[in-house]
Amino acid sequence: MNAVSDMRRKSLLTMLQAAPLVAVLLVFFGVPMMTVIVVSFCDYEHARILPTFTFDNYADLLRSDATLRLYLGSIKFTLFAWALTLAIGFTVAYFLVFHVEGVILQMSLFLVCTIPFWTSNIIRMISWIPFLGREGLFNHALADLGVIHRPLDFLLFSDFSVILAYVHLYTLFMVVPIFNAMARIDKRLLEAARDAGASRWQTVRQVVIPLSRTGIALGSIFVVALTMGDFFVVKVMSGGQSSSIVAAMYNEIAGLQFPPAAASAVVLTAVVMAFVAAILRVVDVRRELIG
């Protein structure tokens, strides 16, 4: 009897510990998302949201060619950003975990990689401008070396600079989870693979990659969600030549057209969530995180 009431008390305490998180997420994430969904089905007139049910916002959105172009553009950027951040992030994490000896050195180098993450993204992004511009450092350096005679224009305000900024800003989101996953791999497994005659590349492919899949999955979720939902990198780094889904939506918000903006938000969320769900199906991130 006593044991039962004790257990009940403990589970109540556990619920209480989770309560603040649940409350914040429900009130400031769950409810607002519901509002967005409701508003996306509303009609509107000038800046006013009318409480009449309509599919028009979705019909307009899905029928327009502009939507398709925006999505294709964003998916193109996302694929490049994902492939590059994954390749770079995996390599950096692999070096830190398996080649750097000594915990203190390893943690220091890991910190060197993560410190930029704690500084302003906008500032880190605009810092490419004096670097890549026509009069920028890079063009000057190439000209001084005699490699080029005219400044390269494609460096700034182009697809190239957008992808570069994504890689610059988001690679850390790959490095950190992959590093954490790799750090938990038992080093003896690598020795065993080598003793069994596996080449270095085979060891990476058949031992390291499968065992760091949680990190790869988490990093991929971050990078895909961040690039698909981006609006300031494309806006600044493409010099206005490309747009993004969110930037287009932001224009509607600025014009106080909330229902179409909400519909666009719902569609993009569905796309991002489908992708996240696909990753979570392949890798059970939750089980491996909580243990």
Place this chain on the structure above:
Amino acid sequence: MAATLRRSRPWTFYALLAFFCLFVLFLYGPMSVIYVLSFQSRDGGLTFPMRGASLHWFQALVEQRQVGDLHAAFARSLSLAVLSALLTVVVSACAGFAFRRGFRGSGTVFYLAVSSLVMPGIFVGLGIALTFQALGLQASWWVSGLAAQLTWTLPFGLLIMFAILGRLDKSYEEAAADLGASAWQRVRHVTLPIILPGLIGVALFGFTLSYDEFPRTILTAGSGTTLPIEIWTMTTNVTSPALYAVGTVTTVVSFIVIACALVAIVRIQRHRATRRDTSLIETKDLQQQ
């Protein structure tokens, strides 16, 4: 030393080392360019060559000649960051313990947190702004703005708590329980001291993620803007090195916070190491006697 010299490293080590160095250069190179450019003289521009060296553009920030509501925005960003750091530590630490013990519906809560984390920030902002509008509430930086930032800092804090608690050896708490410690004593004297460095890490995340937050805050801050919003506005209408000066100042603030957190963590670890050594020596002395 001799041991490391004797064993030759594979070529892959040098290739990866070179790659790593390039990556670090790639991370820090462009950032350092704008710090240098912010120290130009009055007639400096947005690119090289550097025209003279002065503190002119920093002075412009202090005197606020051509920039908007920077001072107030800076103060708001700092208070938001401190609030968010405190709340993130408390809320995500509690939730972390709840997840560790397991509770009904923990799976749903986990996916809710992950959704909140990966949801494009501006949608969360839009949702909160629309909800406040529907309820007839005024959006303000310290209610709706803070709430929007928490939907981003709390899931992060939770993920870090998973990492911290995953490494926490249960046998310490069990030992304390065997010695007759109450639940509160176990938390206060055993668990909290062990995870303290991790909690400082969570606070660091709470602070910096809030301090630099932009997409979630832009629609929820109401009339009181934050520093990232001001910087964003400056990128579109300021064409002088004042922009870089703001960048330098805000990065210096971030660096100071990071340094304080890291120093605190290192000091705790070192203190712990010396205490462990002395207690080991004491045990040995006792054994010898």
